[in-house]
Amino acid sequence: MPNASPAPVTTPVTAVPTARAAVRALSNSKIREVANAGMGRAGVLPFWFGEPDQVTPEFIRQAAIDSINAGETFYNQNFGIPPLREALADYTTRLHGATTPDSIAVTSSGMSALMHVFQALIGPGDRVVAVTPLWPNLIEGPRVLGAEVLRVGLDFDARRGFHLDLDRLLEALTPATRMLIVNSPGNPTGFTLGREEQTAILAHCRRHGIWILADDAYERIVFEGQGAAAPSFLDLAHRDERVVSANTFSKSWLMTGWRLGWVTGPAGLIEDIGKLIEYNTSCAPTFVQRAGVVAVRDGEATTRGFVARLKHARDRLHAQLAGIDGIEAVAPAGAMYAFFRVAGVTDTLALCKRLVAEQGLGLAPGIAFGPESEGFVRWCFAASDANLDEGVARLKRGLAR
Amino acid sequence: MPNASPAPVTTPVTAVPTARAAVRALSNSKIREVANAGMGRAGVLPFWFGEPDQVTPEFIRQAAIDSINAGETFYNQNFGIPPLREALADYTTRLHGATTPDSIAVTSSGMSALMHVFQALIGPGDRVVAVTPLWPNLIEGPRVLGAEVLRVGLDFDARRGFHLDLDRLLEALTPATRMLIVNSPGNPTGFTLGREEQTAILAHCRRHGIWILADDAYERIVFEGQGAAAPSFLDLAHRDERVVSANTFSKSWLMTGWRLGWVTGPAGLIEDIGKLIEYNTSCAPTFVQRAGVVAVRDGEATTRGFVARLKHARDRLHAQLAGIDGIEAVAPAGAMYAFFRVAGVTDTLALCKRLVAEQGLGLAPGIAFGPESEGFVRWCFAASDANLDEGVARLKRGLAR
Numbered sequence: 001m002p003n004a005s006p007a008p009v010t011t012p013v014t015a016v017p018t019a020r021a022a023v024r025a026l027s028n029s030k031i032r033e034v035a036n037a038g039m040g041r042a043g044v045l046p047f048w049f050g051e052p053d054q055v056t057p058e059f060i061r062q063a064a065i066d067s068i069n070a071g072e073t074f075y076n077q078n079f080g081i082p083p084l085r086e087a088l089a090d091y092t093t094r095l096h097g098a099t100t101p102d103s104i105a106v107t108s109s110g111m112s113a114l115m116h117v118f119q120a121l122i123g124p125g126d127r128v129v130a131v132t133p134l135w136p137n138l139i140e141g142p143r144v145l146g147a148e149v150l151r152v153g154l155d156f157d158a159r160r161g162f163h164l165d166l167d168r169l170l171e172a173l174t175p176a177t178r179m180l181i182v183n184s185p186g187n188p189t190g191f192t193l194g195r196e197e198q199t200a201i202l203a204h205c206r207r208h209g210i211w212i213l214a215d216d217a218y219e220r221i222v223f224e225g226q227g228a229a230a231p232s233f234l235d236l237a238h239r240d241e242r243v244v245s246a247n248t249f250s251k252s253w254l255m256t257g258w259r260l261g262w263v264t265g266p267a268g269l270i271e272d273i274g275k276l277i278e279y280n281t282s283c284a285p286t287f288v289q290r291a292g293v294v295a296v297r298d299g300e301a302t303t304r305g306f307v308a309r310l311k312h313a314r315d316r317l318h319a320q321l322a323g324i325d326g327i328e329a330v331a332p333a334g335a336m337y338a339f340f341r342v343a344g345v346t347d348t349l350a351l352c353k354r355l356v357a358e359q360g361l362g363l364a365p366g367i368a369f370g371p372e373s374e375g376f377v378r379w380c381f382a383a384s385d386a387n388l389d390e391g392v393a394r395l396k397r398g399l400a401r
Numbered sequence: 402m403p404n405a406s407p408a409p410v411t412t413p414v415t416a417v418p419t420a421r422a423a424v425r426a427l428s429n430s431k432i433r434e435v436a437n438a439g440m441g442r443a444g445v446l447p448f449w450f451g452e453p454d455q456v457t458p459e460f461i462r463q464a465a466i467d468s469i470n471a472g473e474t475f476y477n478q479n480f481g482i483p484p485l486r487e488a489l490a491d492y493t494t495r496l497h498g499a500t501t502p503d504s505i506a507v508t509s510s511g512m513s514a515l516m517h518v519f520q521a522l523i524g525p526g527d528r529v530v531a532v533t534p535l536w537p538n539l540i541e542g543p544r545v546l547g548a549e550v551l552r553v554g555l556d557f558d559a560r561r562g563f564h565l566d567l568d569r570l571l572e573a574l575t576p577a578t579r580m581l582i583v584n585s586p587g588n589p590t591g592f593t594l595g596r597e598e599q600t601a602i603l604a605h606c607r608r609h610g611i612w613i614l615a616d617d618a619y620e621r622i623v624f625e626g627q628g629a630a631a632p633s634f635l636d637l638a639h640r641d642e643r644v645v646s647a648n649t650f651s652k653s654w655l656m657t658g659w660r661l662g663w664v665t666g667p668a669g670l671i672e673d674i675g676k677l678i679e680y681n682t683s684c685a686p687t688f689v690q691r692a693g694v695v696a697v698r699d700g701e702a703t704t705r706g707f708v709a710r711l712k713h714a715r716d717r718l719h720a721q722l723a724g725i726d727g728i729e730a731v732a733p734a735g736a737m738y739a740f741f742r743v744a745g746v747t748d749t750l751a752l753c754k755r756l757v758a759e760q761g762l763g764l765a766p767g768i769a770f771g772p773e774s775e776g777f778v779r780w781c782f783a784a785s786d787a788n789l790d791e792g793v794a795r796l797k798r799g800l801a802r
């Protein structure tokens with residue numbers, strides 16, 4: 001039996017109860033809108049979300065199970081359990097140079113890592129510059145904190161693919177700018193910053209005291225060059241300057257559903273992020289973090305195997321896309337997306353809705369990543385050969401109509 | 402081999418890189434400060450944190466293990482998986498009257514539920530009123546968003562314990578107030594709002610369009626009265642008005658370390674909170690939510706057993722505290738804390754540091770919950786008889802020095 005019945009509302013409510021205007025103005029996901037258009041249709045090939053199609057490896061899952069069985073169901077430290085901070089510091093040292101655990105904070109997903117950085121550094125009216133097209137969360141997150149986000153679009157041509165006009169970016173990075181957001185390798189474009197570009201950007205940002213936030217979710221997913229990771233601002237910067245990296249277990253170790261990420265940055269900032277973690281999620285579950293420790297320590301073969309599979313998929317998909325009239329696709333240097341232009345299409349949201357409804361092909365519209373990529377479509381190629389081939393067949397049928 | 406060596410910093414950095422001022426000004430936990438004073442000392446009795454001393458029941462843990470084994474390691478819905486939203490809607494309907502899943506959003510902890518409500522409703526300069534002493538996170542959370550939090554202190558006397566001056570609260574709730582925060586049963590006081598007080602507060606807030614945020618973490622932990630839960634604003638309010646409840650799996654089902662919570666509120670607000678979840682944590686792990694489904698559906702005996710154990714502990718502890726000279730303790734109506742005054746003590750932070758260092762007794766200082774509770778000490782009594790008895794012996798020795 002409920003405790004009581006509602007009391008009559010004696011005074012009319014002045015307005016419909018909703019969130020504040022800044023929150024109402026946040027975008028709804030246009031990818032979700034396409035997915036909704038395919039709701040109820042069987043056999044849809046879901047290339048729309050940025051998610052590998054493989055289950056987390058068994059040895060990583062087992063670490064979580066062992067922890068749950070051992071009764072590790074209590075609170076832990078805001079910054080993450082010490083073994084995970086240490087494992088991440090060692091991992092970062094291997095990839096990017098000397099890093100100590102006090103430069104690391106563990107968060108409840110890569111998104112949570114980003115939001116903590118936004119909360120720590122961004123206030124109302126701050127000017128933030130982002131290189132676009134971009135995963136929309138990197139634009140909307142700062143807006144939750146009241147920032148104004150200026151977009152600097154990459155250029156595209158069918159020979160070079162996406163590339164950066166460095167002068168235009170540096171011009172946008174005025175002394176009044178609080179933060180630059182870069183995602184390299186990038187979602188959705190696969191664009192990957194070169195070492196020379198990074199060096200120039202870092203020097204400029206140092207000069208003006210601008211924070212660099214690098215979303216390094218895809219740093220391991222690179223197809224060119226001999227390094228184990230993409231060129232990173234962490235390679236160039238000292239740990240005690242205005243460079244922050246947000247990262248995630250989702251891609252490198254096939255752990256999207258675990259919601260585990262981390263921030264690497266100046267120890268003084270990490271200290272304050274620890275306070276913010278207390279007021280956001282307090283900590284990530286110990287058993288999730290135990291899985292994270294095993295992934296970081298023993299997961300190198302998982303990462304390399306995943307990257308090899310992606311490279312194969314990238315090449316297979318792009319070879320086929322090259323044969324379709326009206327499609328301009330350039331194989332990306334990193335990340336896990338084909339992001340290609342479809343000639344004559346000015347409304348990719350409508351196109352993607354039609355493709356899912358009529359052909360059962362789930363792709364993400366370019367407009368979801370910003371106005372500058374209208375006309376493009378994103379295809380996550382973390383998928384099997386059979387699914388990729390069938391997807392291409394459906395795309396051909398869909399475009400022929 | 403790291404990718405490269407740090408580039409020399411050619412221009413001096415203008416200031417030490419730290420978070421923005423509003424974040425730097427957030428309080429550090431004074432409970433943590435006491436805990437640090439006991440670092441390295443063996444055999445400390447840890448009554449300082451608000452955490453049950455029991456592992457999560459096996460049947461709940463097994464649901465998570467089954468899900469991990471089944472490969473549920475992928476993204477899921479922002480609002481939570483449908484079976485959990487449905488189970489929570491049924492649960493809320495049983496306790497508080499008709500509630501549908503579209504009034505529920507699942508979050509990555511009770512703290513995360515609160516932070517999402519703050520983000521949705523609070524902006525810079527907003528006036529927030531909180532009934533204190535209070536868990537500091539409920540004060541600091543709104544401050545992250547730039548709010549000014551006005552404290553309305555409960556009164557205390559050794560006969561009635563903590564009680565509310567209703568007129569003073571209503572006076573503080575001016576038409577310009579954005580939100581009232583109430584935690585009932587409350588941490589640290591155990592203060593529990595009565596039905597008449599709730600009715601008056603709701604009528605007043607309706608009149609002025611003030612949001613009520615009820616932190617209902619302890620709603621099941623009540624020792625008086627015949628209801629299964631404390632009187633709740635959800636009993637009185639319609640689901641489509643300005644009343645929001647934040648809740649957690651931590652206490653009712655012994656799941657602190659799982660980081661799972663939920664928000665109940667108007668469907669229009671929940672819609673916007675879904676967008677915010679995308680930009681904060683995106684979703685809670687599916688396997689954690691599967692454990693949550695089993696807890697909500699099959700965990701009633703767990704909750705009732707835990708409450709019975711707490712009632713026994715409350716009575717045992719307070720019987721002994723009553724025999725100590727200079728301690729004023731009133732057994733609380735709910736929650737899981739003794740919050741008692743120690744005569745002549747004006748610096749409980751120093752007292753608690755001394756108690757842990759000299760006696761191995763871990764208590765939380767009243768000042769951690771606000772200036773109005775300086776002179777008080779919090780003791781979490783979710784503990785065994787033996788530990789409670791030994792704790793009292795240590796307290797006596799510590800106060801005698």
